[in-house]
Amino acid sequence: MEISKDLIRGHTDTIILNILNQGDSYGYQVSKSIRQLSDQQYELNEATLYTAFRRLEKLGDIESYWGDETQGARRKYYRITSQGQQHLATALDEWRFAKKVISNLISGRIEL
Amino acid sequence: MEISKDLIRGHTDTIILNILNQGDSYGYQVSKSIRQLSDQQYELNEATLYTAFRRLEKLGDIESYWGDETQGARRKYYRITSQGQQHLATALDEWRFAKKVISNLISGRIEL
DNA sequence: ACAAACTACTATGCTTGTCAAAGTAATTTG
DNA sequence: CAAATTACTTTGACAAGCATAGTAGTTTGT
Numbered sequence: 001m002e003i004s005k006d007l008i009r010g011h012t013d014t015i016i017l018n019i020l021n022q023g024d025s026y027g028y029q030v031s032k033s034i035r036q037l038s039d040q041q042y043e044l045n046e047a048t049l050y051t052a053f054r055r056l057e058k059l060g061d062i063e064s065y066w067g068d069e070t071q072g073a074r075r076k077y078y079r080i081t082s083q084g085q086q087h088l089a090t091a092l093d094e095w096r097f098a099k100k101v102i103s104n105l106i107s108g109r110i111e112l
Numbered sequence: 113m114e115i116s117k118d119l120i121r122g123h124t125d126t127i128i129l130n131i132l133n134q135g136d137s138y139g140y141q142v143s144k145s146i147r148q149l150s151d152q153q154y155e156l157n158e159a160t161l162y163t164a165f166r167r168l169e170k171l172g173d174i175e176s177y178w179g180d181e182t183q184g185a186r187r188k189y190y191r192i193t194s195q196g197q198q199h200l201a202t203a204l205d206e207w208r209f210a211k212k213v214i215s216n217l218i219s220g221r222i223e224l
Numbered sequence: 225a226c227a228a229a230c231t232a233c234t235a236t237g238c239t240t241g242t243c244a245a246a247g248t249a250a251t252t253t254g
Numbered sequence: 255c256a257a258a259t260t261a262c263t264t265t266g267a268c269a270a271g272c273a274t275a276g277t278a279g280t281t282t283g284t
Binding site (some may be wrong): 008073094098 | 219
């Protein structure tokens with residue numbers, strides 16, 4: 001079973017915030033976390049991921065800093081801000097609500 | 113609580129198929145059914161609705177015919193096809209699956 | 225030693241679903 | 255008789271996500 005891209009759309013930012021909320025991380029690792037959290041069911045496109053990082057940083061939900069790797073490739077780390085944590089909490093509430101509404105819409109019976 | 117547009121994205125076709133699966137209908141009535149099924153929480157933009165009709169008809173999931181209203185404005189009715197019913201069933205399975213994956217992604221803990 | 229694979233980030237251009245806004249036209253209500 | 259409602263269509267724009275390609279350093283296998 002594969003998940004259509006449009007079903008994930010709108011969750012990308014929340015997914016990233018959830019991961020960063022558990023500790024600072026960088027692109028490649030976030031990508032692997034997503035694969036792991038979804039039991040190998042979902043993989044985020046690299047371009048989408050880095051686009052989201054830039055969007056979230058612009059919004060003030062995350063902050064970035066270059067790691068001081070003495071060996072290995074340079075890494076840009078991301079940290080969630082307190083505003084980002086608030087947005088994460090809001091998004092989770094919204095999801096719990098939307099889940100019910102969507103379920104009704106796609107499988108509920110109409111009474112007229 | 114309002115539902116972000118992106119959370120519904122990708123469900124529009126399924127919502128329409130679900131409604132038509134309960135009987136032929138036309139634009140305005142489908143629109144009202146959506147409002148009713150969502151407890152007034154969600155309203156689909158007209159342009160989006162009619163765009164979806166055209167998309168679904170092109171795909172062969174629905175068929176249309178003009179009603180023979182003797183009075184009242186002309187109405188274009190839509191009927192779900194058996195292919196549409198199959199796609200509806202598939203979409204419902206996909207949703208049940210996606211719901212779990214998304215929940216994990218936005219609130220699950222990472223174990224590394 | 226050298227190629228292949230992996231890590232890590234960036235940039236460009238396209239597709240697609242949805243929306244806002246405006247238009248057409250008939251009917252019903254106050 | 256104006257305003258609201260029913261009913262459908264068209265146009266243009268936007269934003270998320272994607273494919274693709276590029277840069278550059280590191281690790282692994284033979």
